[in-house]
Amino acid sequence: MSRGDVLKYLVILALLIVVPPVLPKEYFRYLIFLSCVFAILALSADIIISGAGLLTFGHQAFFGIGAYTSGALNFYQGVEPLVGFLAAFVVSGVSGILFGYICLRRLRAVYLAIATFGLGAVVFLIARNWYQFTGGLTGLRGLDYPSLFGFEINSELRFCYLGLALLLLTSYFIYRLWHSRLGRAIIALRENEELARSKGVSPIFYYTVAFSIACAFAGLSGALYVHEMAVVNPMLFQFNYMIIIFIAVLVGGKGRLPGPIIGATIYVCLTEFLRFAENLRYALMGVILLIVVTFMPSGVYPFLLSQAHSFTNFIKQWLRRKGYGTNP
Amino acid sequence: MAPILKIIGVSKDFAGLKALHDVDVQIQEGEILGVIGPNGSGKTTLTNVVTGFLPPTAGSVVYKESLISGLPPEIIAAKGIARTFQITSIFPNLTVEDNVIAASYLRTSGSLWGAFLHTKAYRREEAKLRQQSIESLTLLGLQGKGSAPANTLGLAEQRRLEIALALAIAPKLLLLDEPAAGLNVTEALELVHLLKSIHRKEITLVVIEHNMKVIMQLCSRIVVLNYGVKIAEGTPEEIAKNDEVISVYLGGELESA
Numbered sequence: 001m002s003r004g005d006v007l008k009y010l011v012i013l014a015l016l017i018v019v020p021p022v023l024p025k026e027y028f029r030y031l032i033f034l035s036c037v038f039a040i041l042a043l044s045a046d047i048i049i050s051g052a053g054l055l056t057f058g059h060q061a062f063f064g065i066g067a068y069t070s071g072a073l074n075f076y077q078g079v080e081p082l083v084g085f086l087a088a089f090v091v092s093g094v095s096g097i098l099f100g101y102i103c104l105r106r107l108r109a110v111y112l113a114i115a116t117f118g119l120g121a122v123v124f125l126i127a128r129n130w131y132q133f134t135g136g137l138t139g140l141r142g143l144d145y146p147s148l149f150g151f152e153i154n155s156e157l158r159f160c161y162l163g164l165a166l167l168l169l170t171s172y173f174i175y176r177l178w179h180s181r182l183g184r185a186i187i188a189l190r191e192n193e194e195l196a197r198s199k200g201v202s203p204i205f206y207y208t209v210a211f212s213i214a215c216a217f218a219g220l221s222g223a224l225y226v227h228e229m230a231v232v233n234p235m236l237f238q239f240n241y242m243i244i245i246f247i248a249v250l251v252g253g254k255g256r257l258p259g260p261i262i263g264a265t266i267y268v269c270l271t272e273f274l275r276f277a278e279n280l281r282y283a284l285m286g287v288i289l290l291i292v293v294t295f296m297p298s299g300v301y302p303f304l305l306s307q308a309h310s311f312t313n314f315i316k317q318w319l320r321r322k323g324y325g326t327n328p
Numbered sequence: 329m330a331p332i333l334k335i336i337g338v339s340k341d342f343a344g345l346k347a348l349h350d351v352d353v354q355i356q357e358g359e360i361l362g363v364i365g366p367n368g369s370g371k372t373t374l375t376n377v378v379t380g381f382l383p384p385t386a387g388s389v390v391y392k393e394s395l396i397s398g399l400p401p402e403i404i405a406a407k408g409i410a411r412t413f414q415i416t417s418i419f420p421n422l423t424v425e426d427n428v429i430a431a432s433y434l435r436t437s438g439s440l441w442g443a444f445l446h447t448k449a450y451r452r453e454e455a456k457l458r459q460q461s462i463e464s465l466t467l468l469g470l471q472g473k474g475s476a477p478a479n480t481l482g483l484a485e486q487r488r489l490e491i492a493l494a495l496a497i498a499p500k501l502l503l504l505d506e507p508a509a510g511l512n513v514t515e516a517l518e519l520v521h522l523l524k525s526i527h528r529k530e531i532t533l534v535v536i537e538h539n540m541k542v543i544m545q546l547c548s549r550i551v552v553l554n555y556g557v558k559i560a561e562g563t564p565e566e567i568a569k570n571d572e573v574i575s576v577y578l579g580g581e582l583e584s585a
Contacts, residue, residue, distance in 0.1 A: 173444060179454075180443030181436050188430040191419035198379060198413075199497055200405040200434040 016168075020160045029156040031272055035265040036163030037225045040170045041241070042248035042260035044217035047174060050255035051183070052210040053190030055113040058099070058120030059218055059245055064127060064237035066092040066219020068134065071232030074143050081146035081227045085220060092219020093212045100211030104204060120239065127234035139233025146227050159228050166224060170217055171257050177213070186210045251292055253299020262301050266292075332357040332501055332532050333378065333409075338387035338397070340373050340556075347373040348556045350387070355501070360523070360533045362547030362564075364540075366576070370556040371536045372414055375503050379411045380404040391501070406434055410499035412490045414506050418478045424489060425474035428461035431496035435460075461496075468492045468522065484515045488522070501532045508539040520545050544568075 020029050045059045069091040070084030079087070103115045127134050134140070145154045146162065153162050177183040185206045188196035193203055226232040244267055252263020270288060274281045296303035333355040340348040348370045355361050363371050376382040378389055380401040389397040396404050419427045436457065442450035465471055468488040473481065478489060487507060494502055507523070508516045520542055527533055537543050543550065543564070550567045552560040560570045567573055 176444045176446075177440070180440050180450075181433065181438040182440050183443075184430050185433055187422070188419060188433065191421060191430070192417060194381070195413070195417045195419065195493070196430075196433075197381075197401040198405055198411050199431045199493065200402050202400070202402045 016164050020157055020164075026156050029160045031268055033156065033159045033163040033228060035261075035268045036160075036167045037221050037228075038244055038248055038264035038268060039167055039261040040221035040224070041218055042245050042252070042264045043167075043170055043174055043257070044214045044221065045245045046249050046254055046260050047177070047210055047214040047217075049249060051178070051190065051214075052186050052207055054104075054207065054211075055109060056116045056211075057113045057239075057242055058116035058118075058123075059214070060239060060241035061099070061120045061123040061237060062092045062096060062215035062218035063222040063225075063241050064123065064234070065095050065215075065222070067222030067226045067232050067236045068127070069219065070223035071140050071143055071226045072133070074227075075140040075232075078144075081144055081223070082148060084227075085146070085223045088219040088223035089216045092222070093216030096212035096215025097208055099215070100208040101204070104207045104211065120237075120242065124234065124237035124239075127237045134234050135232075137233060137235070139231050139235075141231045143227055143230045143232065145230070163224060166220065167261070170220070171261070173217075175257060182206070182209065247289060251289060251300060253301035253303075256301060259299050259301040263299070266300065330357055331355060332392060334390040335374070335378065336388050336390065338374075338377055338384045338389065340370070340377055340382060341385045346556050348377065348384075351553070351556070351558050353551055353558065353561075355532060355534060356549075357532055358530065359549060360527055360535060360547045362543040362550040363534060363536045363553065364538070364543060364550060364567075365553035368555075369553040371553055372505055373556075374553070375411060375505050375534075375536060378404075378503060379409060405497055408498070408500040409503070410494040410497050410501070411503040412487075412494050412505055412507060414509070416483065416486045416490055418486055418489055418493065420477075420479040422478055423475050424465065424470060424478050424481070425458070425461050427478050427489060428464055428492055428496050429457050431493035432457055432460065434497045464492050464495060467495075467525070469518075483510055484518075487511065487519070491522070491526070495526065495531075499531060501534070502526070503534045503536070505536050506538060507535065508537055508542045511539075516542055 020032060023029055023032075041059075041063055045056065048054050048056050048059070066088035069088040070079075070081060073079035073084045073087055074081055099116075099119055103112055103119065107115050128137070131137075145152050147153060153159055178187065185196070185201045186209070188199065188201050189203055189206055197203060222236060226236070244264075247267050248263035249260050250263070251266055252261065253259030270285050271281070274284050277284050292300065331354040335351060335353040335355075338348055338351045339346065351370070351374065353361075353374075363374065365371050373382065377384045377397070380396070380399050380403070384397050387397070388395055391404075391407060391409065394407075396407065396409075419430055422430060436453060438450055438453050441447075442453075462471070462474065465474055468491060470485060470488055470492065473485065478486070481489060491504070491507070494504075504523070508519055511519060516539055523533060523535070523546055533546075535543065535546060547564060550560075550562065550564055551558060552567060552570075552573050554576045559576065560567060560573045562570070
């Protein structure tokens with residue numbers, strides 16, 4: 001990492017610490033928290049979509065499994081939510097191994113998408129109909145706020161910081177993942193499965209691992225989400241969350257860490273700021289998203305990068321014309 | 329010298345079509361074996377059977393006294409058998425250097441936690457990987473191309489990169505499926521020199537090829553396949569004089585070689 005990079009990250013970190021408390025409304029802090037939840041969810045799905053190059057339509061199931069793991073442990077056993085987060089991470093990850101092992105043995109591309117879609121739908125139906133455990137459509141109400149050594153996370157500001165901390169942790173983990181032996185094996189499979197096998201990389205093993213890691217983080221985001229709302233219900237298993245993931249990943253820009261984060265933030269802000277349109281809200285959002293993907297097909301983040309690049313080039317040329325250039 | 333690989337009575341049927349029929353080949357340790365034959369004679373099928381991409385319908389493949397037929401490709405690769413593909417096969421969107429690093433999977437051992445915590449062991453292995461990949465690229469004449477995306481290389485360079493990827497698993501036996509296809513005369517000659525220098529590193533080579541010049545200059549022994557059946561085996565001189573080989577396949581091509 002160069003000195004400029006360090007400076008850049010320090011500035012971002014400082015902004016993340018300073019901005020939430022000075023925002024004028026409690027509501028904005030809530031939006032940051034919500035963006036963090038969906039950013040973690042979208043980043044985790046992008047491990048599968050861009051990292052492993054596989055299609056999944058069942059990622060919301062792990063969001064729900066994580067949410068229920070932490071929610072039910074707290075509701076039935078009174079388990080501390082932060083311990084529940086860890087449990088959600090582990091249980092979702094293990095379910096991801098099972099789910100992945102079933103789907104990934106032979107299926108690829110759209111067949112994998114169909115299988116994951118089916119499994120996601122089955123998990124939703126189980127959650128909705130197993131009301132003795134899940135509480136049916138009313139769900140489990142009155143969950144505790146997370147607390148760490150007596151410090152209770154009970155305000156929007158504290159949730160906002162918790163969300164940002166977990167988002168940073170997730171981002172760092174994923175960033176390092178792609179620079180590890182494991183991550184490279186996954187990338188090799190994405191790039192050329194046949195060639196990767198001839199280099200000793202087992203597809204079933206590494207695809208399942210990629211799937212499982214992605215599911216674990218999806219579970220974490222689910223657990224984070226329900227303890228803020230203090231209620232967990234089977235609607236968290238709905239396909240809606242998969243659509244949110246696709247919007248965040250595709251609008252933000254897939255394959256780079258800032259992409260899904262920006263995408264999730266755009267989604268959260270759009271749904272909230274379009275409330276004035278009442279019933280037209282989702283129609284308007286559809287139009288906006290259509291415009292975005294038409295004019296920025298690779299996503300908002302790559303678009304912003306290229307704009308920033310041409311802007312600095314323009315400034316450099318302008319300076320050179322004025323005789324300030326460094327080049328002779 | 330002991331055989332490094334024994335192909336014993338191998339057959340492969342595709343829905344009734346006999347791609348290979350009762351083929352016996354022994355590959356001696358340290359030799360360069362050429363496999364020739366007309367299109368559709370089963371050369372690529374043989375490579376796929378040996379490297380585990382296709383299970384044989386009958387017969388067995390024995391590598392260094394252990395049975396490998398029926399094992400998946402990744403396990404066979406781990407035993408030290410590398411291959412290249414008939415249609416050039418690389419990791420297209422990675423840089424040349426990252427291609428070699430990705431292919432070095434079997435030679436690395438780094439854990440996820442090492443990468444996550446950026447430990448000393450992790451940094452040491454990273455540095456070693458970069459160093460090895462630069463050395464490997466230099467050996468294959470791709471020095472200075474390390475940071476280029478692999479799909480921007482020309483065909484001849486992609487071929488050499490593919491060989492670099494095969495060497496990255498530190499193989500004892502390397503099967504090359506038509507390494508000279510699409511190369512011009514100069515490039516083919518460079519390839520011969522390259523393969524000879526790889527051979528000097530104590531790697532046994534099996535070269536499947538149409539280009540007779542390459543085969544004649546390189547191989548100490550040749551196996552000829554036709555319609556999935558081995559019809560001849562011997563030194564290049566013997567093969568060049570073999571009437572059956574000439575009648576089924578080579579004819580004029582051999583005389584020009």
